[in-house]
Amino acid sequence: MNIASLAPLAVVLPIFGSALTFLLIRHSRTQRAVSVGLLSLTLLLECWLLASVWEGGTAAVNIGGWLPPWGIVMVVDQFSSLMLVVSSAVSLAVLIYATGQGMTDGDEDAPVSIFHPTYLILVAGVSNAFLTGDLFNLYVGFEILLTASYVLMTLGGTGPRIRAGVTYVVVSVVSSVLFLIAIAMIYASTGTITMADLAIKLAELDPGTQALLHVLLLVAFGIKAAVFPLSFWLPDSYPTAPAPVTAVFAGLLTKVGVYALVRTETLLFPGDSLNTPLMVVALLTMVVGILGAIAQSDIKRLLSFTLVSHIGYMVFGLAMSSVAGLGAAVYYVAHHITIQTSLFLVTGLIERRGGSSSIDRLGGLARLSPLLALLFFVPAMNLAGIPPFSGFLGKLGLMQAGLQLGTPLAVVLVVGGVVTSLLTLLAVARVWNRAFWRKPEDAEYPDPVLQSGGKTGVLPATMVGPTAGLVAFGVALTVFAGPLFHVADQSATDMLGRSSYIQAVLGENAPVPGTTAHRESALPSEPEQLDTTAQAVAK
């Protein structure tokens, strides 16, 4: 039996765990053990899946025995399994962190006991979106994770969270409606919603229809991924949620949007038709996002803006549609999920130790809590792209790909990327200078908690542990950048080639539409070159 046929378990296990934890709602200790245990099991399974597709080889599972293009199909390839492993590792860390926070604060009663079932549903939705090979099932995956995220966003039902929740829910529903309209139109024009089948049939439509469907999908996924003109909702809604919730949202939800964008651009509409607008949008996302970050004085808001800004890098890598660019984007997604989540977790710790997350009210944390300073410093420098961290490697890969492409717009984007990187450094250095380096008495409005030496004294190990683990995972992405870049490049080659995906779903004899000439010419020698650079820097 092929290991890949266990792939649906990545969705089923968390849903099963959710039901179980919901029954155990009055037994919080068992509930915690069950949710952490099941999520660890899921992570192990996904590591196994990744190992099975490490050297290429895409596998498809037909749910319920219905053959594609009639039934729902799940596809395990390198990109989806890599995303699964990273997302599950991150969600496990956040789950342990949240459990530790809940245990320390002693809020054992409802409504926080609803956290575990909802969280597992969120993980199931994310896994479903990564695995599915069916456009409508992708919509269902999105809805599963969004509905869970509505509940998590408004957990506790306080004023600010409800206010932020309204914006979030309305924007998400509108984007889902747009996605559904796109699905309806795609079905009307092709008569199928299996993505592999669509890859063949969409190419036969007339260019006008293709462009309409393409733009509809891009706008729907662009809202979910928070790409610039459609990113306004994110910094408004994310910062008010509880720290672990913000952390997992920042890490995963926008990346599911990016994942969907990648599939749209590579599998469904592989042409270069919209690459130029995508590049312009990527540039604007990077620059506008980071300019927003600089204006903020609240660390959570600042990080939300850097999140928007760095989505631009991924869109840039995607818009190049070359192996080097897409491979770097894949690596950058994995890096960014880890780093952004660990930064939000550290912010939760800062809030705990210093009483506030506003840099006007913080000071002297480097002396008060050197461990906290270390935990902030490493991912912050990683985010800004300081060598030798993974942020630098990912950006270097994107820059190299951009310069290889050599069009004027690509060069402008490379420059924009460097400027964004510098401004990110400025933003995080500002946090560092104010919250960590200056004396506590220099803070404009020092928080009472800061002066009294922290309300909790020491930070709970169950919260510091997962944060440190995630920071270490971020460093591991740097150390193992060589093999990771290798996988990323391979998955990029597969995605741009499309044949392995389509043949895995529709069988060996499926007709594979030819890829464009310039893409084939871009294939040789680039992966090795990027690989050696990454390995050299990693040493």
Place this chain on the structure above:
Amino acid sequence: MSINLTLLIVMGVLYACGIYLILERSLTRVLLGLMLLANATNILILAAGGYAGLAPLFNKATDSHEYNDPLPQALILTSIVISFAVTAFMLGIIYRTWSLARQDDIQDDVEDRRVARTPSFDAEDDAAVPVETSEFPLPHAEPAAPDDTGATVPAGATHMPAAAAAAEEKPGRRAPGTTAGPTGGEE
């Protein structure tokens, strides 16, 4: 068999009303708008299924072209269930907003308004550092009092006293006599 024009017109009207309603500031109307949009989309999916036909129950005597396409209807069922869940959740949120704030309107992001009002002058980053001219500084060197110097800093299109600019950094407080920030002072 022909295209059902009524269905298409209903869909168009639903979309138009839905889009109009979600642009309102009242939450209840936004909710109604979202429901109309979801139902309009369901009709669109139904229309995507093609011409009307017989129920898709297999019968040897029936030609395969006479069946209705069952897939769009399955999709509609799923989407109805999802929009039902979202509507229920939105109702809960609206009720909660009402019980918390006694209003049905979308509220402003307070922090966002504050950041928009913040002047470009930052007391810590941008204030002029007093120049020490003496080689042997007095132990009780008088700190530069911004109130007395009458120094002004550019704030958007206008100028404001440095002291007032520093005071405006204070979250939630406003120095008396301060001019509004660059984007105006709507609360």
